[in-house]
Amino acid sequence: MFRKLLVALISFAVLLAACTPSATPVPQPPSTTGPLPSTTEVPSTPAPTVLTFTDGLGRTLTFTGPAQRVVSLAASNTEILFAVGAGAQLVGRDEASNYPEATTSIPTVGGWSGFSNEAIVALKPDLVLAGGINPPELVAALEQLGLTVYLLPNPATLEELYTNLETVGKLTGHIAEAAALVESLKGRVAAVDAKVGSIETRPTVFYEFDATDPTKPYTYGPGTFGDLLIQRAGGDNIGAHLNGQWVQVSLEQLVIANPDMILLGDAAYGETPEKVAGRPGWETLSAVKEGKVFPFNDDLVTRPGPRLVDGLEALTMLLHPELFK
Amino acid sequence: MSRLSPYLLSCAFLTAAILLSIAIGSVFIPPTDMGRILTGWFFAASLPESLQTFAFIIVSIRLPRTVLVLLTGAALGGSGAAYQGLFRNPLADPYLIGVASGAGLGVAAALSIQWPYTFWGLLAVPLAGFLAAMLTILLVYSLARLGKTIPTTNLILAGVAFSAFATSLTSLLMLRSTGELRRAFGFLLGGYTQAGWNPVLTILPFLAIGLGFLVLNGHTLNLLQFGDEQAQQLGLPVTRAKTIILVAASLATAAAVSFSGVIGFIGLIVPHVMRLWFGADYRRLLPLSIIGGAGALLLADVIARSVLSPQELPVGIVTALGGAPFFLWVLRKAKNQGYW
Amino acid sequence: MLKIEGLTVSYGARRVLGDVSLEVNSGEVTALIGPNGAGKSTLVRAVSGVIPLKRGIIRTNGIDLTALPPMPRARHLAVVPQAVSLPPAFTVWETVRMGRTPYLNFLGQTSAKDEEIVRLALQKVDVLDLAGRRVGELSGGEGQRVLLARALAQSTPILLLDEPTSNLDMHYQVNFMELVQGLAHNDKLAVLIALHDLNLAARYADRIALLVDGKIKASGTPLQVLTPELISEAYHLHVKVIPHPFADVPLVLPGND
Numbered sequence: 001m002f003r004k005l006l007v008a009l010i011s012f013a014v015l016l017a018a019c020t021p022s023a024t025p026v027p028q029p030p031s032t033t034g035p036l037p038s039t040t041e042v043p044s045t046p047a048p049t050v051l052t053f054t055d056g057l058g059r060t061l062t063f064t065g066p067a068q069r070v071v072s073l074a075a076s077n078t079e080i081l082f083a084v085g086a087g088a089q090l091v092g093r094d095e096a097s098n099y100p101e102a103t104t105s106i107p108t109v110g111g112w113s114g115f116s117n118e119a120i121v122a123l124k125p126d127l128v129l130a131g132g133i134n135p136p137e138l139v140a141a142l143e144q145l146g147l148t149v150y151l152l153p154n155p156a157t158l159e160e161l162y163t164n165l166e167t168v169g170k171l172t173g174h175i176a177e178a179a180a181l182v183e184s185l186k187g188r189v190a191a192v193d194a195k196v197g198s199i200e201t202r203p204t205v206f207y208e209f210d211a212t213d214p215t216k217p218y219t220y221g222p223g224t225f226g227d228l229l230i231q232r233a234g235g236d237n238i239g240a241h242l243n244g245q246w247v248q249v250s251l252e253q254l255v256i257a258n259p260d261m262i263l264l265g266d267a268a269y270g271e272t273p274e275k276v277a278g279r280p281g282w283e284t285l286s287a288v289k290e291g292k293v294f295p296f297n298d299d300l301v302t303r304p305g306p307r308l309v310d311g312l313e314a315l316t317m318l319l320h321p322e323l324f325k
Numbered sequence: 326m327s328r329l330s331p332y333l334l335s336c337a338f339l340t341a342a343i344l345l346s347i348a349i350g351s352v353f354i355p356p357t358d359m360g361r362i363l364t365g366w367f368f369a370a371s372l373p374e375s376l377q378t379f380a381f382i383i384v385s386i387r388l389p390r391t392v393l394v395l396l397t398g399a400a401l402g403g404s405g406a407a408y409q410g411l412f413r414n415p416l417a418d419p420y421l422i423g424v425a426s427g428a429g430l431g432v433a434a435a436l437s438i439q440w441p442y443t444f445w446g447l448l449a450v451p452l453a454g455f456l457a458a459m460l461t462i463l464l465v466y467s468l469a470r471l472g473k474t475i476p477t478t479n480l481i482l483a484g485v486a487f488s489a490f491a492t493s494l495t496s497l498l499m500l501r502s503t504g505e506l507r508r509a510f511g512f513l514l515g516g517y518t519q520a521g522w523n524p525v526l527t528i529l530p531f532l533a534i535g536l537g538f539l540v541l542n543g544h545t546l547n548l549l550q551f552g553d554e555q556a557q558q559l560g561l562p563v564t565r566a567k568t569i570i571l572v573a574a575s576l577a578t579a580a581a582v583s584f585s586g587v588i589g590f591i592g593l594i595v596p597h598v599m600r601l602w603f604g605a606d607y608r609r610l611l612p613l614s615i616i617g618g619a620g621a622l623l624l625a626d627v628i629a630r631s632v633l634s635p636q637e638l639p640v641g642i643v644t645a646l647g648g649a650p651f652f653l654w655v656l657r658k659a660k661n662q663g664y665w
Numbered sequence: 666m667l668k669i670e671g672l673t674v675s676y677g678a679r680r681v682l683g684d685v686s687l688e689v690n691s692g693e694v695t696a697l698i699g700p701n702g703a704g705k706s707t708l709v710r711a712v713s714g715v716i717p718l719k720r721g722i723i724r725t726n727g728i729d730l731t732a733l734p735p736m737p738r739a740r741h742l743a744v745v746p747q748a749v750s751l752p753p754a755f756t757v758w759e760t761v762r763m764g765r766t767p768y769l770n771f772l773g774q775t776s777a778k779d780e781e782i783v784r785l786a787l788q789k790v791d792v793l794d795l796a797g798r799r800v801g802e803l804s805g806g807e808g809q810r811v812l813l814a815r816a817l818a819q820s821t822p823i824l825l826l827d828e829p830t831s832n833l834d835m836h837y838q839v840n841f842m843e844l845v846q847g848l849a850h851n852d853k854l855a856v857l858i859a860l861h862d863l864n865l866a867a868r869y870a871d872r873i874a875l876l877v878d879g880k881i882k883a884s885g886t887p888l889q890v891l892t893p894e895l896i897s898e899a900y901h902l903h904v905k906v907i908p909h910p911f912a913d914v915p916l917v918l919p920g921n922d
Contacts, residue, residue: 057442095636109635112507116351116635117520118382135508136440140447141520145385413752473717544773548763550752554715558746559819560739560767605754608773 051170056132056153057139063148066173067127071109071120073138074131077152078103079305080165081129083181086172092123099299099307121145127171131304155304156223158189165306185309189232192316195323196234203319205235206254206287209265209298214251214279221247225308226265226301233315235261251281261319262287267295294318331603335616339395342623346391347383349627351635354379389522393584394626395619396525396532398591400581402618403536403611404574405592406599410546410607411570412477419578419592422484422571423461426491428582431457432512433498436505448527451519451583454512458579461487466571474553474564480571515588515641516629528580535577536615542570543608550605588641590648591618591625597655666691666855667712667742667823672721674704674711674879681707682879685721689857689872691822694849696870697859698890700900703876705859709827712857713744725823725855739767742823743816747831748808753801757811760800761786764818786817790844806837813844824848826858830865838862842869867891867914875899891915 051063071092072078078097081090087102095111097103109119115138120128128147130139132154139149150171155161162182169178207226210218219239220226224246230237238257239247262285264271273293282288296318300311317324348359362380365372372380404419412421420426435453440446465487469479499509511518545566548556557563578592599613625643632638667689674682682704689695697705710716712723714735723730725741733741743764751760764786765779775783787793790810800808809829816824826845830838846869849856860866866873866887873890875883877899883890896904902919909916 059442111636113633113639114511114516114518114637116630116637118386119351119635121382121386122352122378124378135518136442136447137518137520139442144521145381541772544766544769544771547755547759547773548766550755551763552750554710554713555744555746557715557735558713558739558744559763560736562735600754605752606759 053150053167053171056130056151057136059151061148061150063171067125067148067171069123069125069127070172071123071125071128072097073110073115073128073134074152075099075299076133076303076305077129077131077168079303079307080152080168081172083306084165084169084172084174085177086168086174089172091125092120117141117145120147129168129171157228158185158308161304161306161308162186164304181306185306188309189312192233192312196232196316196320199234199320199323202234202236203260204238204257205230205261205263205319206238206249206257206259207263207265207296207301208271209246209302211266211271213248215281216248216250217254218246219249220301221245224301225304225311229301229308229312229315230319233312233319235315235319255281255284258285259287260292262293263296263315263318264293265296265298265301268298271295331599331609331613332616335599335613335620339616339620339623342620342627343391343395346394346623346627347387349631350382350387351630352379352382354382359383386520389525390517390520390626391623392522392525393517393528394623396528397581397585397588398619398622399536399615400528400532400577400618401588401592401622402595403539403615404578405618406596406607406611406614407539407542407546407570407574408592409596410549410610411567411574412481413550413552414481415597416593418589419574420488420587420589422465422480422575423488423491424458424575424578425582425587426488426495427461428454428458428579429509429513429587430491430495430498431455432583433495433502433505433509436509437498437502447519448523451524451527454583455579458582459575461491462571462575462579466568475567475571476553477567511639512586513641514639515586515644516637516639517585517626519584524584528584531576531580535573535575535580538569538573539577540611540615542566542573543606543611545570546607546611550607586639586641588622588625588644590644590652591622594648594652594655595621597652601655601658666725667857668724669708669712670722670724672708672711672723673719674707674716675719680879682711685876685879685881687857687874687881687884689823689855691855692849692853693871694846694856694858694869695872695874696866697857697874697876698861698863698866699876699882703899704879705876706827707879708876709744709825709857709859713742713825714738736767739819739821741821742825743819743821745809745812745816745824745826745829747828748805748812749832751800751808751812753799755800756796757787757792757798757800757803757814758783758796760811761814761818764815767819782820783818786814789817789848790814806833806840809833809837809841810844813841817848821854823855824857826856828859828861831861838865845869863891863896863917864909867909867916868912887914891917 053061055061068089069091070081070086070089072081072090073094075094075096075098078090078093079099081087082100082102090106092109093103093106095108109123110116120142126148128142128149130149130151134151139151142149152164152167155164162185165182166178169175207219207230208217209220220237221239221242221244227237227240231240238249238259262276264276272295276282276293277288287293300307300314348354358376358379362372362376362383401419408417408419408421409415431453432450435450440449465480465483466475468483469475471479499506502509545561548559548561553563595617596610596614599610599617603609603613625647626640629638629640629643669685669687672682672685673680685708697708699705707716711718718731728741730738730741761783762775765775765782766773768779769775784793787796790813792807792810792814795803795807800811803811830841833841842865845856845858848854870887872885873887874881875890875895882899883895891906893904893906896906896917905918905920906915907918
């Protein structure tokens, strides 16, 4: 008898839990209109063109005008905003946003260890620009608070990057500047392609971005921009033949592969060519012996923003200095 | 101490913690404005424009967060007391038989899938954690069962063994994952990733049932302190009683963990403190641990939200850093009193 | 009174108690003696219902106790186990109050009558002045008496004791056994007590049952059971039995002639 009561109670609880969701507002997939209604009166002139977007989470969003107060939740988004000329519209950023200089004066709303919803709300943004790096729960939470969130998906190719730049241009009312930026970037990339097209050899490259364990450092595998840009810059990424995007390479494999050049993406964490030369077993690598170990700004190949092209150019200069004489 | 004062004291503590949790956040709301907002509500007056954002923050962000933390803390405190009573072990905590490691495995597995951005898609990860936790309990219970009895030693052994297994599987999943490592790690360190009222409404029925049953089983837990044999000789149907307590405590813990991640020390320390101050009678210890757990976790959450503001420190780190020295102090005092 | 018929207990393939039959009368102390491993403790625990029986019936006044669930069973018989590892944080009063469990609701709420019964039990066993003390602070003898009080609070006609005097020193042993004897003779309880000490059994028991290898080897008055032949064979030791110097009971002395 007691047991039956227990089973009944538990079943009831499960039913109750399954039913309660309908009592709360569900983040609606269909359109949310921005900007947030505030104290400005409704304009009497006919409404400007309505823009419709589909963001990285597959949601359709419509806007009646460019965003004026933007909060960026990813460093790459911050860079893009400044690059298309929307820096003045940025009112909040994440703590990792450190480029360009001007960002440091903008208040932060969170970072790798979570975001403060109330700080974001307090800034009264009409657009929150999230990135692939932000979890969907964050987007849902901000939406439930009535904010308009657009998730800019992580690009996998340079073309997708250009699309992102144009999207941000449309969102912030800098369409022309975005287009000009894309043209300029395309031009620079074409220039690199032209130079690289004339090379005879492709040096093999080991790009290290984490060497916490010096016998098993991490490198970029296929599907990452690190890999893509190295290839485009006329190099052969050792990680290209491995499985996974962020892969470990053992020291033994490295010795066998014996790359022509080693790039230290973890230079920001204190790795230097001297330290590398001092690692036991690394002194046998030709790159170390010939002094072809160079520090590299990892942001230039990881942040999915316009500086990827800077990264491409930097890589080309390192890999084929002869092209620039 | 009078019979009433433990409850008064604990409720006062909880109330203070609730107020603190509502008053503190990464956006500084001046006390005068807070006062104006509260009086505005009290007299149902409409608030001036300037205070509306603050009011919105309090109602839509801080209030649901406060309630969620309160509930998960209550679950941890209550089930911690129940587990300590059930296993007659001062080191028992709500994760003893594998709820945390099971939930962690479920969460890590769920995080490796890209869920659609829908209501159920967003609920998928906590739901996976909850289901995995309950499956763990079922598994451990079946492994430990010996004929008609469930010896507590078997439960602990089965739980520890399964935990080791689940933890290593989780580590493997995390190593092989690409971007989700950080989110899985965040779960294991304890923290609140979901906001709004949905989490509260989702876990409320489970907590109500789980904690409700526990509070009603205070006398049963007292009897179990004498060992299974003596408890049965005194008239308790031991296997049935232990099963109910186990299921109730695990239900509450699993529901809490799915939304709060693995937060340690609350379930371990709060019952000890309550026992030290107010005695070992479980009829009182359970409700007091529930109230105390809620208050303690609220305090820890306030600290977690303030220290790195606007970022948040994982709550589990705060409870561990604060809890460990506190625990040692409690243990010292307990040894002096010879109460365990 | 308590009637044990054909009790058989096995741990897996190993038979621990084989076809044990015993009668414990009200108003009498029946002592259960035998070498270690004979099954004394097992018998007491089996009768109390915490060990499953392979075969056998336990009756009291016609009621089959083996068919009863724990709660009603606990109204018929109460057990005094050895006072080892008692929860130290409960007070003496709280511990004795646990004895009222078979008569309380599942919340454990006691009435004034229950509290009075607890007080009487404490008084009878002479631990009333210890009522507010934590059990962890008590001596072995005091703890054992508290358990006796708890069993008394259970208000049962049958009392089972499992080697309660094994860890007590002389003073407390005698003290305790006098209490138990008084309960049987004055309050007419049916008392079955497993004892380690043969002379205590001789002194305080009305009937003795000798258990060897899970079987009742002999049963009767102390004089009948405590014979040199029976005891020497059971304990694998030559013993001498002489009349007790100042009590009308036998005295067993280990050692050879």
